[in-house]
Amino acid sequence: MGFNKNVGTEIAVYSFVIGILYAIFGILEILVGWGDLIGTGVSLIPPLELVGVNVVPPDVFGGIMLIIIGAVYLTGVKQQAKGEREGLSFLLVGSLLAAIFFGVYLVIMLANGVGYVFQFEDWLEWIWLDDLRPGIWLFLMALPGTYLAFTKKKWRE
Amino acid sequence: MKAKEVLGDDPEIVLADKRYDLVSNILATSLVKGAKKWTITDMLDKVFIHKFLGIPVFIALFWAMFRFAYDASAPFMEIIGFFFESLAEASAGIPNEVLASLIGDGIFGGLGFILTFIPPIFFLFFGIAILEDSGYLARAAFIMDRIMFKLGLHGRSFIPMLLGFGCNIPAMMATRSIEGEKDRLITLLVNPFISCGARLPVYILIAGAFFGSMATTAIWSMYFLGIVVAILLALLLRKTLLKGEPAPFIMELPLYKAPTFYGSVIHMWERGVQFLKKAGTYLLAGAIMLWFLSTFPWGAEVELSYTGQIGQALAPLFAPLGFDWRIVASLVFALLAKEIAVEALGIIYAVEGETAIAGALVASYNPVIGFTLMAFTLLYIPCVATIGTMKKESGSWKWTIFQLVLTLVVAYVVGLVITGIGTALGYA
Numbered sequence: 001m002g003f004n005k006n007v008g009t010e011i012a013v014y015s016f017v018i019g020i021l022y023a024i025f026g027i028l029e030i031l032v033g034w035g036d037l038i039g040t041g042v043s044l045i046p047p048l049e050l051v052g053v054n055v056v057p058p059d060v061f062g063g064i065m066l067i068i069i070g071a072v073y074l075t076g077v078k079q080q081a082k083g084e085r086e087g088l089s090f091l092l093v094g095s096l097l098a099a100i101f102f103g104v105y106l107v108i109m110l111a112n113g114v115g116y117v118f119q120f121e122d123w124l125e126w127i128w129l130d131d132l133r134p135g136i137w138l139f140l141m142a143l144p145g146t147y148l149a150f151t152k153k154k155w156r157e
Numbered sequence: 158m159k160a161k162e163v164l165g166d167d168p169e170i171v172l173a174d175k176r177y178d179l180v181s182n183i184l185a186t187s188l189v190k191g192a193k194k195w196t197i198t199d200m201l202d203k204v205f206i207h208k209f210l211g212i213p214v215f216i217a218l219f220w221a222m223f224r225f226a227y228d229a230s231a232p233f234m235e236i237i238g239f240f241f242e243s244l245a246e247a248s249a250g251i252p253n254e255v256l257a258s259l260i261g262d263g264i265f266g267g268l269g270f271i272l273t274f275i276p277p278i279f280f281l282f283f284g285i286a287i288l289e290d291s292g293y294l295a296r297a298a299f300i301m302d303r304i305m306f307k308l309g310l311h312g313r314s315f316i317p318m319l320l321g322f323g324c325n326i327p328a329m330m331a332t333r334s335i336e337g338e339k340d341r342l343i344t345l346l347v348n349p350f351i352s353c354g355a356r357l358p359v360y361i362l363i364a365g366a367f368f369g370s371m372a373t374t375a376i377w378s379m380y381f382l383g384i385v386v387a388i389l390l391a392l393l394l395r396k397t398l399l400k401g402e403p404a405p406f407i408m409e410l411p412l413y414k415a416p417t418f419y420g421s422v423i424h425m426w427e428r429g430v431q432f433l434k435k436a437g438t439y440l441l442a443g444a445i446m447l448w449f450l451s452t453f454p455w456g457a458e459v460e461l462s463y464t465g466q467i468g469q470a471l472a473p474l475f476a477p478l479g480f481d482w483r484i485v486a487s488l489v490f491a492l493l494a495k496e497i498a499v500e501a502l503g504i505i506y507a508v509e510g511e512t513a514i515a516g517a518l519v520a521s522y523n524p525v526i527g528f529t530l531m532a533f534t535l536l537y538i539p540c541v542a543t544i545g546t547m548k549k550e551s552g553s554w555k556w557t558i559f560q561l562v563l564t565l566v567v568a569y570v571v572g573l574v575i576t577g578i579g580t581a582l583g584y585a
Contacts, residue, residue: 036369036370036371037371058370059370060374061220061371061373061374061377062224065217065220065221068210068213068214068216068217069217071210071213072204072210072214075204075207075210085195086195086203088195088200089199089200089201089203089204090203090204092197092200092201092204093200093201093203093204093205093214096201097214097217097218100218100221101217101221104221104224104225104229107225107229108224108225108228108229110229111228111229111230111231111232111233112231112232114232114233115231115232115235118232118235118236120232120235120239121512122231122235123232150197
């Protein structure tokens with residue numbers, strides 16, 4: 001089945017949800033990290049913790065990158081809802097960017113693991129949950145879209 | 158010139174337009190079109206060269222690359238640093254005091270320290286290789302061309318600029334592909350502002366010392382600053398000394414392809430091995446020379462050594478930037494190769510390892526001076542080899558000296574601006 005309005009509407013809803021999630025967590029990273037950027041060390045919102053682990057790292061520029069990924073997803077929503085196959089481009093590139101950031105953060109987590117194994121000074125208190133950032137787990141939500149964008153060749157005909 | 162006046166546009170463009178018109182007319186009468194298959198390349202280009210998303214996506218991809226190069230390489234830097242620190246400690250047992258100092262402080266302390274930067278340099282080149290092999294870098298040139306042409310600059314200039322991320326010398330040689338003499342000269346003049354791999358160790362040391370979790374962003378901002386300064390200066394030159402219209406830029410975009418791990422590793426190695434060769438020659442010689450100048454007259458404090466004397470003689474010139482004689486001396490020696498600045502700081506402070514040198518820097522300077530030093534390192538002439546390349550490529554001592562003065566003046570002025578803003582914001 002080719003790409004049509006019915007499929008397009010479902011993809012549009014999916015892209016909208018993923019795009020909004022990336023944008024929200026991007027904004028949260030900025031708000032939490034703002035204090036570090038301007039040197040006060042005081043974040044604009046309290047740290048968001050789950051079982052004692054920071055869910056949102058203080059990272060202003062990392063947050064901007066998440067917003068860019070969210071913007072790519074959201075830009076395609078209108079065309080997808082109309083059933084225009086061009087809208088799939090935004091799902092594909094959004095997923096690709098999400099995958100690149102997922103890969104980079106995962107490699108950093110593994111590299112930090114190497115530092116911990118060798119017990120270097122900067123890694124003595126490192127735990128892997130510290131590196132479990134939104135860029136990693138948001139990609140797991142984006143995974144179905146990535147799979148569809150790359151494999152549904154009929155949608156591109 | 159006459160053909161251009163008659164045709165109202167560049168003859169090559171008119172010829173290309175006519176050729177495409179002819180092809181279109183023939184196809185219109187002989188081909189029945191079906192729906193065009195929407196390929197992966199079409200889909201990717203829809204976003205990568207998108208009017209509004211193209212630049213943010215470019216920024217995001219480069220930021221991811223620096224994050225990978227800096228953060229993922231940190232533990233491997235520690236491993237190499239630990240190795241050389243152990244060797245330096247072991248060399249203290251050599252009975253001859255001068256030889257022990259040469260091997261411990263000069264070779265293992267100086268050259269060994271610079272070798273700890275092998276992981277981020279290779280990781281950065283790996284990232285660039287992936288972007289290049291995938292076909293994305295050609296799109297980066299395309300989206301930058303859009304901006305550059307609006308500013309009255311030649312789009313082809315951006316390709317040598319991209320090459321400059323590796324090394325400015327082949328990048329300056331690559332300007333031979335630019336046809337217009339003025340376009341080529343502008344590109345040659347601004348190419349040294351593009352941050353080559355040799356500056357990376359300086360950024361990593363300073364950013365790691367002063368900016369903590371913001372280190373990646375501080376490093377990335379230097380690459381961005383280099384591009385912005387290059388474009389603004391090119392614009393200034395176009396409007397003043399090298400007036401004229403840029404020649405049109407026609408570029409065929411290659412199809413995207415998935416980069417292979419093996420292929421990217423090969424490309425990383427081809428670039429990275431240049432650093433290893435430099436380490437075995439220039440940087441080793443630089444480390445020995447620096448050790449000699451910083452240790453003699455034998456037994457004197459480093460402030461009274463030859464290095465100290467050179468640094469102190471020039472320090473008043475750089476006082477407005479907050480640079481003391483140590484920084485000034487390291488910048489002078491870095492004219493041989495930018496990595497030598499890092500070697501020099503290691504030898505001058507006479508401490509081993511990135512953590513110890515970073516600690517010494519934090520104790521001596523503030524973040525504004527750190528950021529100013531990064532920007533100054535970025536903007537003043539990359540190395541003596543680039544001066545030779547400029548002379549060879551421009552065929553003119555006048556333009557070579559102009560470039561030398563231009564880079565120093567720009568570095569100084571930008572340094573003053575950063576110092577002023579940083580101080581006003583209270584970061585000093």
